[in-house]
């Protein structure tokens with residue numbers, strides 16, 4: 001039974017879902033990194049919000065971990081490359097809290113423009129300072145939205161309801177989408193120049209870190225207002241402080257901070273700064289949504305292999321998962337066959353999907369094939385990082401699909417090229433789910449691949465089979481199955497022999513020395 005740890009405060013709905021799906025669950029919010037490192041090895045899944053930092057260190061200790069589920073959107077607290085390197089799928093819930101967060105951004109903007117927090121404190125103190133608080137009307141003002149994705153789009157919609165003019169900067173926003181949203185698409189500098197209020201809705205990445213800093217402030221209107229309900233690192237806090245002090249910025253509304261929990265911050269204590277402790281997603285509705293979603297997604301993956309909303313691997317629906325499983329096994333075996341034969345650096349991989357398999361989602365199958373192919377060269381390769389590893393090594397990967405069946409109703413053919421040329425292997429499924437090799441180097445041969453195998457390329461001459469059989473027999477090695485194929489009588493032939501125990505180096509050398517043997521290799525699947 002898989003085991004999941006919930007390490008952040010989360011709606012009880014998550015634990016209930018895990019339990020109802022037969023998954024053992026521990027709920028331990030507030031652990032220190034050391035405490036998490038000490039226990040993480042026992043878990044198959046880790047469910048988090050933004051407080052848990054899933055670092056390289058934690059992942060190195062997470063020897064059984066298969067999935068990290070983020071009940072929320074931002075995954076900047078997870079080391080994604082390290083997770084991929086360890087074969088850990090990282091998934092989030094991209095829509096569960098977006099309305100709630102957009103509402104928080106709008107709330108922050110209005111409370112900043114009407115100075116509600118300061119007026120509230122003053123009124124509670126019995127001061128009745130009616131003349132002290134003079135607000136700013138939003139109607140007719142220009143809102144600049146940086147990052148017009150899910151949340152930015154909802155903010156734009158709500159702001160238009162408040163009769164604001166909305167302009168947006170997002171390099172991935174198409175003109176058509178902008179038009180649909182009623183947002184004027186502009187460049188960043190123009191947004192800085194025109195906006196009365198600027199609100200941030202991008203992820204925190206190397207490209208967005210510090211997107212609002214000293215240089216950006218010089219381009220903005222005097223008396224501009226800033227809202228940040230995305231991530232602390234997007235705004236350079238010391239530059240914001242300087243811009244507030246100089247009067248360039250009239251106010252800032254911040255839900256997120258460079259360091260969290262933010263117990264101390266140079267911006268605290270200034271009445272023009274409205275601050276909340278990362279509450280963007282904190283509504284009953286959003287927390288229920290994200291907890292349910294993350295638990296369902298993680299349970300699906302752990303129990304069926306279905307992958308939804310993953311950051312580092314392609315999706316696999318619950319319906320696809322059982323259909324893909326046998327193909328992934330076949331693909332991994334074919335990849336492994338070619339990988340064990342590889343002698344020099346790989347250059348390119350072509351995968352031809354024919355017949356039934358061509359109608360399926362082949363990305364996970366190709367990932368499994370690359371895993372098998374690269375594993376003989378690289379221990380750390382896995383389903384999650386294999387496509388990345390191939391890309392890093394400049395190995396081109398081409399997929400070709402044909403819905404026409406070959407000799408088989410369904411077939412995967414892999415051709416790899418290296419410095420010495422190319423080689424190909426093909427396989428099919430028999431009885432719906434049993435992988436079977438059907439050709440090597442376009443020579444037909446039918447074999448199931450097993451743990452200990454001897455692969456021989458030879459000249460098709462009398463006496464060869466007897467010679468191999470005798471050599472193995474005299475070495476005490478039992479033959480489980482024997483498969484032959486040849487281009488033509490008397491031409492080049494191949495032979496795959498399943499043996500009951502691993503082949504010792506000395507026995508392999510004897511086979512290699514037999515007459516008519518061109519190559520002999522020990523393979524393992």
Ligand SMILES: NC(=O)c1ccc[n+]([C@@H]2O[C@H](COP(=O)([O-])OP(=O)(O)OC[C@H]3O[C@@H](n4cnc5c(N)ncnc54)[C@H](O)[C@@H]3O)[C@@H](O)[C@H]2O)c1
Pocket residue numbers: 072073074075094097098101146147148149150151152169170171172173201202203204207208229230231255256278279280281282
């Ligand atoms: N305060 C909170 O509690 C809270 C809650 C939810 C999400 N968030 C944050 O909000 C962010 C946005 O969430 P979302 O659901 O809208 O994500 P999203 O992926 O739907 O949208 C992000 C948008 O940013 C754009 N973008 C990327 N780089 C950019 C750049 N350099 N300049 C301008 N735009 C750029 C993308 O094209 C995308 O459209 C999340 O990444 C998360 O960090 C915060």
Ligand SMILES: O=C(O)[C@H](O)COP(=O)(O)O
Pocket residue numbers: 049050051071072073074075097278279280281282
């Ligand atoms: O990215 C998110 O979803 C938000 O930042 C919410 O974070 P939280 O789950 O820690 O409230």
